[in-house]
Amino acid sequence: MKKTFPLAAVLIALFAASFFIVPLVATFYFSLKMTRGELGFAAYASVFNSADFLTTISYSTVASLIAIAVGAVIIVPTAYWVRLKVPHLRPVVEFISLLPLIVPPVVLVFGYIRLFGSNSYLPLTTTTAGTDVLLVLGYVVLSMPYMFRAVDNGMAAIDIATLTEAAESLGASRLRTIAFVIFPNVRAAIIAGAFLTFSISLGEFVLASLLNRPAFGPYLVQLGQDRAYEPAALAIMSFAFTWGCMALMQLFATRKPGQRWLPRLMTPAKRTTP
Amino acid sequence: MTLDAAASRTEMRAPRPKAMQRPALDWNWLGVAPFFLFAFLFLIGPVLYLVAGAFQNADGDFTFANILELGSPNIVASFSLTIRLSVLSALMGAVAGLLLGQAVILGGLPGWVRNAFTTFSGVASNFAGVPLAFAFIATLGRLGLVTVLLRDLFGINIYGMGFNLFSFFGVSVVYLYFQLPLMFLIIAPALDGLKTEWREAAEILGASRRQYWQMIGLPVLFPTILGCFLLLFANAFGTLATVYALMGSGFDVVPIVLFQQIRGNVLYNPNLGYALALGMVVIMGVSNTLYLILRNRAERWQK
Amino acid sequence: MSFLSISNAVKTFGANTVVKGFDLSVEKGEFVSFLGPSGCGKTTVLRMIAGFERPTSGRITIDGRDVTDAAPNKRRIGMVFQAYALFPNMNVAGNIAFGLKIAGLSKAETDARVQEMLALIGLSHLAERFPYEMSGGQQQRVALARALAPKPQVLLLDEPLSALDAKIRVSLREEIRAIQRQLGITTVFVTHDQEEAMSISDRIVVMNGGRADQIGTPSEIYNRPKTRFVAGFVGTLNVLRAQVDSHAPHTVTVGGKTVHLPRPVETADASGTLSLALRPEALSLTPSAARDVTFEGQVQGVNFMGSVIRIRMHVGDEAISFDMFNSPDLVPPKIGQQAAAHFSSRDIFELSA
Numbered sequence: 001m002k003k004t005f006p007l008a009a010v011l012i013a014l015f016a017a018s019f020f021i022v023p024l025v026a027t028f029y030f031s032l033k034m035t036r037g038e039l040g041f042a043a044y045a046s047v048f049n050s051a052d053f054l055t056t057i058s059y060s061t062v063a064s065l066i067a068i069a070v071g072a073v074i075i076v077p078t079a080y081w082v083r084l085k086v087p088h089l090r091p092v093v094e095f096i097s098l099l100p101l102i103v104p105p106v107v108l109v110f111g112y113i114r115l116f117g118s119n120s121y122l123p124l125t126t127t128t129a130g131t132d133v134l135l136v137l138g139y140v141v142l143s144m145p146y147m148f149r150a151v152d153n154g155m156a157a158i159d160i161a162t163l164t165e166a167a168e169s170l171g172a173s174r175l176r177t178i179a180f181v182i183f184p185n186v187r188a189a190i191i192a193g194a195f196l197t198f199s200i201s202l203g204e205f206v207l208a209s210l211l212n213r214p215a216f217g218p219y220l221v222q223l224g225q226d227r228a229y230e231p232a233a234l235a236i237m238s239f240a241f242t243w244g245c246m247a248l249m250q251l252f253a254t255r256k257p258g259q260r261w262l263p264r265l266m267t268p269a270k271r272t273t274p
Numbered sequence: 275m276t277l278d279a280a281a282s283r284t285e286m287r288a289p290r291p292k293a294m295q296r297p298a299l300d301w302n303w304l305g306v307a308p309f310f311l312f313a314f315l316f317l318i319g320p321v322l323y324l325v326a327g328a329f330q331n332a333d334g335d336f337t338f339a340n341i342l343e344l345g346s347p348n349i350v351a352s353f354s355l356t357i358r359l360s361v362l363s364a365l366m367g368a369v370a371g372l373l374l375g376q377a378v379i380l381g382g383l384p385g386w387v388r389n390a391f392t393t394f395s396g397v398a399s400n401f402a403g404v405p406l407a408f409a410f411i412a413t414l415g416r417l418g419l420v421t422v423l424l425r426d427l428f429g430i431n432i433y434g435m436g437f438n439l440f441s442f443f444g445v446s447v448v449y450l451y452f453q454l455p456l457m458f459l460i461i462a463p464a465l466d467g468l469k470t471e472w473r474e475a476a477e478i479l480g481a482s483r484r485q486y487w488q489m490i491g492l493p494v495l496f497p498t499i500l501g502c503f504l505l506l507f508a509n510a511f512g513t514l515a516t517v518y519a520l521m522g523s524g525f526d527v528v529p530i531v532l533f534q535q536i537r538g539n540v541l542y543n544p545n546l547g548y549a550l551a552l553g554m555v556v557i558m559g560v561s562n563t564l565y566l567i568l569r570n571r572a573e574r575w576q577k
Numbered sequence: 578m579s580f581l582s583i584s585n586a587v588k589t590f591g592a593n594t595v596v597k598g599f600d601l602s603v604e605k606g607e608f609v610s611f612l613g614p615s616g617c618g619k620t621t622v623l624r625m626i627a628g629f630e631r632p633t634s635g636r637i638t639i640d641g642r643d644v645t646d647a648a649p650n651k652r653r654i655g656m657v658f659q660a661y662a663l664f665p666n667m668n669v670a671g672n673i674a675f676g677l678k679i680a681g682l683s684k685a686e687t688d689a690r691v692q693e694m695l696a697l698i699g700l701s702h703l704a705e706r707f708p709y710e711m712s713g714g715q716q717q718r719v720a721l722a723r724a725l726a727p728k729p730q731v732l733l734l735d736e737p738l739s740a741l742d743a744k745i746r747v748s749l750r751e752e753i754r755a756i757q758r759q760l761g762i763t764t765v766f767v768t769h770d771q772e773e774a775m776s777i778s779d780r781i782v783v784m785n786g787g788r789a790d791q792i793g794t795p796s797e798i799y800n801r802p803k804t805r806f807v808a809g810f811v812g813t814l815n816v817l818r819a820q821v822d823s824h825a826p827h828t829v830t831v832g833g834k835t836v837h838l839p840r841p842v843e844t845a846d847a848s849g850t851l852s853l854a855l856r857p858e859a860l861s862l863t864p865s866a867a868r869d870v871t872f873e874g875q876v877q878g879v880n881f882m883g884s885v886i887r888i889r890m891h892v893g894d895e896a897i898s899f900d901m902f903n904s905p906d907l908v909p910p911k912i913g914q915q916a917a918a919h920f921s922s923r924d925i926f927e928l929s930a
Contacts, residue, residue: 469660469662471658471660471662472662472664472665474627474629474649474656474658474662475656475658475662475663475664475720475723476664476675477629477648477649477650478627478628478649478650478652478654478655478656478724479650479655479675479676479679479723479724479727480650480651480676480679480680480727481650481675481679482650485679489664489675489678490664490666490667493666494664494665494666574709
């Protein structure tokens with residue numbers, strides 16, 4: 001069989017690659033054009049100097065981190081329990097964990113506003129703190145599919161049943177086992193899920209906008225309406241951030257428990273027997 | 275701690291007082307209770323509340339009025355627009371993703387090309403929302419780089435020719451940026467599953483490349499392709515941030531209409547909002563369920 | 578005039594030469610097996626015949642026509658794969674009809690032929706089944722029918738039985754051979770199982786390291802192996818070191834005994850050492866007139882294998898093993914016992930290479 005040059009395949013690949021790369025290049029170039037007549041990072045400087053940028057991004061960062069923590073605390077024990085004690089509930093738990101993919105954020109937040117509004121049993125939306133709580137919990141819900149999948153995969157990779165038995169035969173209570181044996185071993189999986197959650201929550205728009213919180217997403221939209229060059233700069237930074245999160249997520253998803261986090265700087269001196 | 279000490283510790287714990295013993299099931303339910311509680315309060319509950327509200331009027335009585343109001347011209351137009359946009363976006367994504375997948379995985383290109391596209395797709399499928407809209411404005415907007423380049427270097431004025439980023443078609447081009455990678459990532463395992471022996475067996479029986487794809491390749495892939503199409507459809511249907519950042523509040527896709535309802539920017543009729551929400555959930559639920567069914571069916575053939 | 582001929586085929590992948598000059602002439606209607614261990618190049622040669630690999634050099638001719646540059650779908654060859662490769666979206670009838678559809682046969686002709694093939698493999702009742710609903714043996718028979726339906730010139734089988742259970746393997750190989758005889762189709766069969774190759778082939782090509790070590794009938798390969806590799810790969814073999822008498826090239830000393838060989842020694846090295854081979858069935862505990870040589874030694878192992886008892890003995894510093902048929906009155910020797918094994922000097926042969 002003659003090996004012909006795969007012309008069609010090469011053309012398709014090139015076309016797809018340019019479709020992906022050209023917008024990034026164009027955006028980057030655009031973001032450099034703020035100072036008339038020259039290319040510079042004025043747009044980026046403007047962004048970093050803006051007070052709104054700093055407040056909204058700190059707000060969103062804190063909210064995302066809390067969401068990650070809450071998510072981990074709810075999901076890790078659940079995944080553990082389902083694996084170990086109630087495997088017959090797995091289909092139900094999995095189904096629920098995937099529900100957020102079917103429920104659009106706009107519907108979810110609408111439900112929150114009506115259910116936790118001023119005339120409900122749990123009037124969260126009437127106070128700022130309550131609304132903040134709602135926002136964070138909303139992020140937990142949105143990230144649930146990814147968090148659950150990441151943690152579940154991590155647990156599948158280590159044999160929890162045996163670990164649990166070992167821990168209990170050594171006298172640990174169930175709580176201790178989860179805290180000191182299970183958690184550390186799925187730490188990498190949790191962190192992988194965390195990065196995914198972080199990248200979803202940081203620039204999230206719908207929940208933050210409808211709950212009227214000073215988050216990064218609404219700030220971006222406002223900026224898009226007011227300014228020209230700064231949005232491009234932010235788009236580039238956002239892409240770089242997403243890329244970083246994905247890369248770190250991959251790194252942690254494939255890490256085995258106990259593996260070193262950083263490479264050894266020096267090899268330990270070999271012991272010599274006297 | 276010596277082994278003896280550990281063993282004796284276990285022995286000491288072993289005989290549990292009768293009062294503390296409970297049937298295993300009780301404790302086990304407790305373990306997943308927080309999850310169920312959370313899910314019910316903050317996921318299922320709100321959605322059910324909306325669904326119930328869709329069938330109620332302002333006084334709380336049961337009514338179909340809201341559902342019927344979904345039939346009003348504005349709402350119908352909105353659903354029609356969204357469905358058409360989602361179908362177009364899903365079609366574009368499915369065809370493009372399939373072509374790319376076929377080229378990169380089966381086309382005889384070096385292995386690093388596939389890895390590069392897979393990695394990039396993982397990032398690009400998450401790069402949606404406001405920044406994506408910004409990126410495309412900087413690329414294909416009236417003063418976007420590509421627009422200007424085409425005009426100055428090649429004399430092609432795309433806006434003069436009728437193209438507009440801020441249009442139905444423009445939005446679907448923007449959507450393609452995250453739809454294509456999603457399709458690529460999902461179709462890749464299915465393409466891997468196309469055994470080379472099938473291709474060789476078809477070839478030795480006299481089939482040309484086209485006949486192989488027509489009679490074996492595409493039919494085997496069809497459930498997966500259809501499933502992906504539905505997934506892309508649901509994905510496009512539920513998108514809000516991207517299209518909002520691109521088109522503002524005037525582009526009447528269903529998510530934006532609902533958004534405006536919640537914001538109170540239009541005549542505030544919460545029960546209509548419920549009906550809209552119900553409509554969205556039904557459409558997305560149906561397409562995702564069909565996707566899952568098709569995926570299971572496809573897996574059966576991969577044995 | 579050979580029907581299928583391969584002349585000096587060479588195949589190189591990058592720096593790796595997998596097939597190092599392969600020649601073969603197959604007669605019409607002949608059943609030839611390629612036998613060898615993994616990596617010996619047998620599948621590569623088969624794929625070159627099929628057209629999935631292009632020879633780096635060399636020619637392939639079928640029925641007088643040079644097909645070396647022809648595409649696989651133009652060679653009129655049928656092929657059966659190790660992994661069955663049935664099309665999952667078609668039922669049995671659809672699979673078998675595939676080649677006929679491509680060839681443009683009418684529906685009536687196609688249906689008739691499909692029924693014919695189903696009867697041939699004995700699966701007429703499974704015409705509507707889909708591949709995932711059938712066992713491995715059934716799938717492979719359908720694959721065979723599919724390959725034969727378009728009446729190809731040559732049938733190629735690439736380790737078709739390796740994925741199946743032992744019992745099915747035996748019955749299916751008989752079936753394949755019976756069908757092949759009935760249709761008179763020239764066939765090449767690749768396998769690593771020497772019992773399989775020997776039981777159904779007209780000729781065997783034993784391959785090693787990209788070359789054909791020996792081409793011959795099963796009897797020739799087994800009884801007169803040309804190389805140590807062939808002798809060792811096909812059947813079990815006792816290999817014994819021997820010393821030739823420098824003055825008498827017919828006479829060797831092996832296992833402490835002097836043996837007169839029917840032919841002069843040819844493969845001794847400078848110091849007069851050579852390797853002799855002896856098949857286990859040539860040895861017996863029972864003396865006879867034909868068995869003119871006797872090895873005496875100590876029994877090291879006795880394995881009861883059902884119809885056969887395998888005895889291991891130490892003769893001098895050599896170990897030999899041989900089989901004896903089981904019989905209810907027979908008392909096998911005990912371990913540690915001294916025993917005498919007899920064989921004919923005509924059955925011991927030299928090993929070259």
